[in-house]
Amino acid sequence: MTIEKELYEFVVGDYFATGEGRTTFILITRALPWSEDYAEDMTVTTSRAERAEREFREEFGGYFARGARNISRDEFLEYYSIHIPPWLERQLREQPEPEPGNLHFAQRIHLNFG
Numbered sequence: 862m863t864i865e866k867e868l869y870e871f872v873v874g875d876y877f878a879t880g881e882g883r884t885t886f887i888l889i890t891r892a893l894p895w896s897e898d899y900a901e902d903m904t905v906t907t908s909r910a911e912r913a914e915r916e917f918r919e920e921f922g923g924y925f926a927r928g929a930r931n932i933s934r935d936e937f938l939e940y941y942s943i944h945i946p947p948w949l950e951r952q953l954r955e956q957p958e959p960e961p962g963n964l965h966f967a968q969r970i971h972l973n974f975g
């Protein structure tokens with residue numbers, strides 16, 4: 862039995878407040894190490910989840926990162942696929958071989974009906 866390792870990190874945030882509407886934040890990333898993630902012996906000192914959270918903070922700001930969640934591909938597709946382009950949804954669902962080695966997708970959707 863083989864266990865498939867997820868290629869991407871899926872980080873999402875939902876922000877809503879009375880009178881301010883709702884904003885959904887989406888980040889799909891490989892969360893590759895940056896130079897500061899390496900120790901002197903060249904081992905990586907941060908986890909993929911930590912690196913994905915840092916990318917989310919850089920992309921959308923620290924205020925919105927407070928409520929961000931790192932979720933599975935399945936959960937992402939179930940709850941957030943409505944917010945992404947159809948070609949990307951197909952790519953994530955069908956997982957063709959090979960998947961893109963470096964996918965970085967960031968999106969912010971804001972709705973206010975007030």
